[in-house]
Amino acid sequence: MNLKYKWMVVLAASLLLLTACVGQSSQTPSLSPSVAPTALQPPMKTESSPQPSSEPQTLTVMTHDSFAASEEVIAEFERLNNTKVNFLLSGDTGSALNRAVLTKASPLADVFYGVDNTFLSRALREDIFEPYSSPALADIPDAYKLDAENRALPVDFGDVCINYDKAYFEQKGLIIPQRLQDLIKPEYKGLLVVENPATSSPGLAFLLATIADFGPENYLDFWKALRANDVAVVNDWSTAYYTNFSGSSGKGQQPLVVSYGSSPVAELIFASEPLSEPPTASIVDKNTCFRQIEFVGILKGTAKRALAEKWVDFMLGVSFQEDIPLQMFVYPVNSQAKLPEEFVKFAQIPAEPAMLPIDLIDQNREQWITAWDEAVLR
Amino acid sequence: MTFGLRRRENGALGAVSQRAGLPVWLWAAPLLFLGLFFFYPLSAVLRLAGEAALAEGLKGAPWSRLGGALWFTFWQACVSTLLTLLAGLPAAFVFARYRFRGKRLLSALLTIPFILPTVVAAAGFNALLGPRGWLNGLLMSAFGLNYPPVRIINTVSAILLAHIFYNTSVVIRVVGSVWAQLDNRLEQAARSLGASSWRTFLEVTLPLLRPSVLAASLLVFLFDFTSFGVVLLLGGPRFTTLEVEIYLQTMQFLNLPFSGLLSVLQLACTLSITTLYLWLNRRQPVPLSPRLSPDGLWSVRRWRQRLLVGGVIVGITFLLLLPLVALALRSFLVISPEGDLSLTLAYYRELFINRRQTFFYVPPMVALRNSLAYGAATVTISLALGLLAASALNRRGRFERWMDAILMLPLGTSAVTLGLGFLVVFTRPPVDLRSSPWLVPIAHSLVALPFVVRTIQPVLASIPSALRQAAAVLGASPWRVRREIDWPIATRAALAGAIFSFTISLGEFGATSFLARPEYPTLPVAIFRFLAQPGDLNYGQAMAMASLLMFICGLSVLVIENIERK
Numbered sequence: 001m002n003l004k005y006k007w008m009v010v011l012a013a014s015l016l017l018l019t020a021c022v023g024q025s026s027q028t029p030s031l032s033p034s035v036a037p038t039a040l041q042p043p044m045k046t047e048s049s050p051q052p053s054s055e056p057q058t059l060t061v062m063t064h065d066s067f068a069a070s071e072e073v074i075a076e077f078e079r080l081n082n083t084k085v086n087f088l089l090s091g092d093t094g095s096a097l098n099r100a101v102l103t104k105a106s107p108l109a110d111v112f113y114g115v116d117n118t119f120l121s122r123a124l125r126e127d128i129f130e131p132y133s134s135p136a137l138a139d140i141p142d143a144y145k146l147d148a149e150n151r152a153l154p155v156d157f158g159d160v161c162i163n164y165d166k167a168y169f170e171q172k173g174l175i176i177p178q179r180l181q182d183l184i185k186p187e188y189k190g191l192l193v194v195e196n197p198a199t200s201s202p203g204l205a206f207l208l209a210t211i212a213d214f215g216p217e218n219y220l221d222f223w224k225a226l227r228a229n230d231v232a233v234v235n236d237w238s239t240a241y242y243t244n245f246s247g248s249s250g251k252g253q254q255p256l257v258v259s260y261g262s263s264p265v266a267e268l269i270f271a272s273e274p275l276s277e278p279p280t281a282s283i284v285d286k287n288t289c290f291r292q293i294e295f296v297g298i299l300k301g302t303a304k305r306a307l308a309e310k311w312v313d314f315m316l317g318v319s320f321q322e323d324i325p326l327q328m329f330v331y332p333v334n335s336q337a338k339l340p341e342e343f344v345k346f347a348q349i350p351a352e353p354a355m356l357p358i359d360l361i362d363q364n365r366e367q368w369i370t371a372w373d374e375a376v377l378r
Numbered sequence: 379m380t381f382g383l384r385r386r387e388n389g390a391l392g393a394v395s396q397r398a399g400l401p402v403w404l405w406a407a408p409l410l411f412l413g414l415f416f417f418y419p420l421s422a423v424l425r426l427a428g429e430a431a432l433a434e435g436l437k438g439a440p441w442s443r444l445g446g447a448l449w450f451t452f453w454q455a456c457v458s459t460l461l462t463l464l465a466g467l468p469a470a471f472v473f474a475r476y477r478f479r480g481k482r483l484l485s486a487l488l489t490i491p492f493i494l495p496t497v498v499a500a501a502g503f504n505a506l507l508g509p510r511g512w513l514n515g516l517l518m519s520a521f522g523l524n525y526p527p528v529r530i531i532n533t534v535s536a537i538l539l540a541h542i543f544y545n546t547s548v549v550i551r552v553v554g555s556v557w558a559q560l561d562n563r564l565e566q567a568a569r570s571l572g573a574s575s576w577r578t579f580l581e582v583t584l585p586l587l588r589p590s591v592l593a594a595s596l597l598v599f600l601f602d603f604t605s606f607g608v609v610l611l612l613g614g615p616r617f618t619t620l621e622v623e624i625y626l627q628t629m630q631f632l633n634l635p636f637s638g639l640l641s642v643l644q645l646a647c648t649l650s651i652t653t654l655y656l657w658l659n660r661r662q663p664v665p666l667s668p669r670l671s672p673d674g675l676w677s678v679r680r681w682r683q684r685l686l687v688g689g690v691i692v693g694i695t696f697l698l699l700l701p702l703v704a705l706a707l708r709s710f711l712v713i714s715p716e717g718d719l720s721l722t723l724a725y726y727r728e729l730f731i732n733r734r735q736t737f738f739y740v741p742p743m744v745a746l747r748n749s750l751a752y753g754a755a756t757v758t759i760s761l762a763l764g765l766l767a768a769s770a771l772n773r774r775g776r777f778e779r780w781m782d783a784i785l786m787l788p789l790g791t792s793a794v795t796l797g798l799g800f801l802v803v804f805t806r807p808p809v810d811l812r813s814s815p816w817l818v819p820i821a822h823s824l825v826a827l828p829f830v831v832r833t834i835q836p837v838l839a840s841i842p843s844a845l846r847q848a849a850a851v852l853g854a855s856p857w858r859v860r861r862e863i864d865w866p867i868a869t870r871a872a873l874a875g876a877i878f879s880f881t882i883s884l885g886e887f888g889a890t891s892f893l894a895r896p897e898y899p900t901l902p903v904a905i906f907r908f909l910a911q912p913g914d915l916n917y918g919q920a921m922a923m924a925s926l927l928m929f930i931c932g933l934s935v936l937v938i939e940n941i942e943r944k
Binding site: 060065066067068069070071072073074086087088089090091094095098099101102103106108109122196198199232233234235236237238239241242243248249250251252253259260263266267269270271272273326327329366370377 | 426438440497500501504508509510526531532610611614615616626628629630631632634712713714722724725728732734735736737738739798801802805806811812891892895896906907909910911912913914915916917918
């Protein structure tokens with residue numbers, strides 16, 4: 001590397017730095033609540049200047065591909081805060097988090113939503129979040145708060161459960177399996193399709209359910225028995241559900257699939273002809289489902305801390321929380337939020353879902369997946 | 379960093395242009411493009427991986443799986459390429475030499491498989507060959523079986539079949555466009571000198587086609603070599619290739635040192651394969667006058683010709699078009715829980731309604747507009763750069779041979795790694811992936827450029843230098859020679875290249891999904907959103923959107939091909 005080249009790099013770097021600084025200073029004064037705080041919008045800290053700005057600011061939210069919300073709910077936030085919200089949809093749960101981790105030196109967004117309890121420890125270990133004790137946490141039961149420092153704040157929860165094709169079991173006169181242990185019985189030979197935990201988030205959750213149920217010493221025996229019982233393994237949820245599962249529109253071959261506890265309600269809502277009840281249901285006995293809790297956090301290094309706080313408050317507030325079930329088919333954590341009618345009627349929330357400590361998951365994830373891979377696939 | 383890159387490029391170019399007497403601008407734009415959008419992001423990721431490796435070492439690297447993955451990657455790519463050639467060459471011959479009804483339509487339809495997102499292709503294969511698909515249903519009712527006799531999904535056969543499905547049109551187009559312009563009189567001369575038709579083919583036609591067959595093989599091989607979706611979705615979890623392993627290590631295990639190592643390994647393989655191709659292709663191509671308007675198309679008269687043309691059409695239809703038909707049909711069918719079928723337009727109607735008032739609702743016309751806009755931008759970028767590069771490659775010095783290999787690299791590079799590079803590097807204006815809509819067509823152009831170069835370059839190389847010299851002697855400037863001799867001859871190939879870039883862009887999902895702003899979704903992105911939620915309407919709408927994508931693809935190809943005739 002010669003001297004001239006070095007100079008160019010230094011020059012380029014200082015130029016970039018300069019533009020970054022200019023960008024920051026022009027953004028800071030516009031952090032202003034242009035509208036009086038409402039019940040939804042807990043009072044802001046007084047750090048922001050009072051003048052309303054006419055030019056809307058932008059807030060970038062990095063999240064996974066499954067993120068969804070109503071237009072009017074997003075519009076409400078944008079209007080109240082004179083803000084344009086940009087979403088960066090960054091792949092599935094694992095990919096989105098890893099993209100955030102790999103870009104933490106110069107973060108792509110101000111807020112990250114969608115890390116779940118299976119990946120939470122990685123996010124905390126990589127130190128991508130700034131702590132924020134949102135006043136909205138008051139309405140959220142402590143059971144969902146897995147980070148004592150409030151770097152990651154709970155937003156919603158859902159369960160990965162086995163769905164079954166009601167018609168199939170009725171026609172064959174088969175009893176529906178109750179516990180995971182039942183799945184290795186000969187009458188269920190070749191009836192279950194699961195996702196590869198290395199490539200799929202529900203696949204990983206189901207593996208964790210078996211570890212919680214049978215213990216880290218014995219879960220592989222269960223999987224070996226399941227393999228002998230002709231379990232089908234595919235790489236992603238869409239293939240499992242639409243290609244293999246007989247209860248979906250794909251009309252596949254297996255009447256049992258690892259999916260979500262709320263999938264039957266979705267089948268009802270997205271039916272092409274109105275149905276009186278869902279064609280599928282979930283198995284929700286003790287330890288058959290794995291509980292996933294999703295979190296939001298303010299990304300370290302954001303230049304828009306105050307606005308990011310408002311977004312977090314907003315996501316935990318009643319209006320967004322009540323929007324969650326019909327958009328993302330998971331449940332709100334805010335105890336004040338009411339569930340939509342279809343969910344009240346047909347949702348099956350397991351009373352005793354499987355869970356594992358987040359640190360234990362973080363320490364063993366790779367080893368568990370590798371061992372599973374050896375036992376089930378090779 | 380870009381300053382540095384640009385400077386070095388200029389240095390290298392300076393030396394070469396002096397030696398070869400080439401204007402620098404021919405190389406400047408393609409090199410700048412590759413430097414900024416390929417080498418810069420790639421080196422940023424590899425540096426990140428290198429730093430991580432220095433800090434934590436190569437711990438947790440599944441070495442035991444590496445050998446198997448490497449072997450399987452090569453094996454499936456070789457077999458897939460051979461099978462694709464076997465399926466594509468007879469079809470290329472029939473399309474290049476015979477006149478038959480519905481030829482243009484069939485040729486447009488055969489392009490469609492190339493653009494199908496893998497999830498959709500998987501659904502098509504399943505509807506056709508799956509345990510409850512048409513074929514098994516037919517066989518079960520015909521022979522009274524109570525189990526599906528054909529088990530192909532999640533086997534090696536599914537991977538090979540899907541690769542043939544995707545790439546046969548590459549062979550048909552790359553070889554066919556050269557074959558159609560071959561001078562018939564050479565073969566006629568051989569025949570009149572007493573050579574059998576077989577000997578004429580082996581000793582006259584094949585040597586003339588050799589560069590294009592090699593070019594098609596290289597494209598298909600690299601495509602299969604870095605195949606990701608097909609292996610993941612149709613092969614299932616028992617098969618892993620280098621690309622799948624890179625994805626797992628990067629996106630699931632966050633093992634950057636190991637994934638970086640794998641990326642370098644993959645890059646080295648791509649470079650060796652391309653070098654092998656260049657070595658095989660080192661002989662000067664036989665110069666011949668390409669025919670500007672292909673005359674002498676044969677009509678199908680004798681029974682042997684009928685058998686050949688009919689056989690090829692039927693075979694290729696079964697292989698490439700039946701999965702598409704299965705998909706399109708599914709978008710018009712409702713299957714009741716009892717298994718009864720009824721026709722419906724509900725899925726298409728529903729596409730236009732934002733029933734859930736969701737923020738990410740994609741109006742079909744908006745997705746269509748975005749897809750077409752990205753496609754048009756990709757064609758413009760890759761065709762402009764491709765024409766420059768192809769005509770610069772026409773002089774075969776050592777530098778050109780290197781450049782030839784380098785131009786192919788993006789096709790054989792991990793999309794996961796390169797995509798990560800975009801995220802790491804393009805985070806500030808003027809190239810900010812959060813605000814610039816240009817990164818999508820740029821990413822598409824990286825993949826399309828090798829196709830454009832490989833379609834145009836063999837054609838340019840086959841132009842006899844006597845033709846250029848004659849023009850020069852008559853007083854034409856080098857620029858005018860290019861404009862009046864090279865480019866008219868290259869137009870047909872350029873159109874084939876345009877079709878490739880357009881269809882690559884139309885069907886691409888991986889890069890689009892995280893480079894495109896959610897406000898500018900494309901048709902494949904919309905299909906994925908539907909397939910990510912349960913429910914009959916979601917599935918049906920995905921099929922309807924996929925049918926729309928197939929229709930638009932076929933239509934666009936017809937339109938582009940029509941330009942040629944005018």
